[in-house]
Amino acid sequence: MEKRDFRIKAVAIRKANKRIGEKHILKNVSFDIFMDEILALIGPNGAGKTTTIRCISGIYKIDSGDVEKNHNLRISVMSEKDFLWEGDSGYKNIERVYRYFEGKLSKEKINHYSEKLGLKEFLEKKVHTYSKGTKRKLSFLLALLPDPDLLILDEPMSGLDPISRINMREMIKELKKMGKSVLITSHDLAEVEKLADRFVLIKDGKILADDLIWDILSKYQTLEQLFIDMVKEGKS
Numbered sequence: 749m750e751k752r753d754f755r756i757k758a759v760a761i762r763k764a765n766k767r768i769g770e771k772h773i774l775k776n777v778s779f780d781i782f783m784d785e786i787l788a789l790i791g792p793n794g795a796g797k798t799t800t801i802r803c804i805s806g807i808y809k810i811d812s813g814d815v816e817k818n819h820n821l822r823i824s825v826m827s828e829k830d831f832l833w834e835g836d837s838g839y840k841n842i843e844r845v846y847r848y849f850e851g852k853l854s855k856e857k858i859n860h861y862s863e864k865l866g867l868k869e870f871l872e873k874k875v876h877t878y879s880k881g882t883k884r885k886l887s888f889l890l891a892l893l894p895d896p897d898l899l900i901l902d903e904p905m906s907g908l909d910p911i912s913r914i915n916m917r918e919m920i921k922e923l924k925k926m927g928k929s930v931l932i933t934s935h936d937l938a939e940v941e942k943l944a945d946r947f948v949l950i951k952d953g954k955i956l957a958d959d960l961i962w963d964i965l966s967k968y969q970t971l972e973q974l975f976i977d978m979v980k981e982g983k984s
């Protein structure tokens with residue numbers, strides 16, 4: 749008998765194809781993102797992770813296939829590059845985002861998140877004076893503030909020191925407990941093991957694996973080992 753899955757889907761991607769110019773980047777990509785899960789999208793450089801994210805968030809239109817989103821799903825994206833108003837303070841950046849989403853400025857929420865991220869002391873300062881890691885923290889905060897149902901994080905921890913990573917990891921896990929979905933890309937597979945429930949492995953625009961982390965760790969010693977086997981050796 750066919751096994752039925754009763755989890756609620758935030759997004760269902762079916763046979764998605766995306767070309768940019770002559771290049772066929774995504775090739776029949778299919779996977780689901782469920783509600784209240786942390787899903788890691790992993791793969792080598794140039795595999796198609798950012799392109800997939802752009803197709804889900806609506807920045808790119810797919811050429812064929814389907815990207816079906818749960819009704820009224822609110823998505824926030826933290827890009828792999830920081831798109832910040834460099835000449836403004838952190839607070840001013842926050843104000844701009846709130847205005848854009850027509851949200852109410854909740855000082856409590858800003859204080860809570862910025863304290864957890866170790867960002868509070870920087871918020872009065874101009875963004876161009878921030879370090880790389882501090883800019884990542886502000887980008888993360890800006891993605892959180894609109895209170896999305898699905899938070900997409902493209903390499904959120906690049907440039908973060910170990911303590912900041914732990915803090916961000918805890919915050920992401922908290923979001924899951926609140927019923928949010930998180931899609932994260934990362935090249936740090938040890939971090940993915942600690943954070944994610946499931947992973948999808950993409951190479952050359954094709955999905956090679958879609959599994960629960962604990963399931964894979966009962967077969968492979970580490971996610972890195974699976975990655976090497978599947979990506980380098982081309983096993984499946």
Ligand SMILES: Nc1ncnc2c1ncn2[C@@H]1O[C@H](COP(=O)(O)OP(=O)(O)OP(=O)(O)O)[C@@H](O)[C@H]1O
Pocket residue numbers: 768769771773791792793794795796797798799800
């Ligand atoms: N605007 C574009 N024009 C042409 N090719 C592009 C464009 N954007 C992406 N590509 C190509 O599409 C492929 C997938 O790129 P993408 O950025 O999605 O990979 P990625 O998995 O996110 O890589 P990384 O881990 O290095 O960030 C790459 O070969 C890239 O060169």
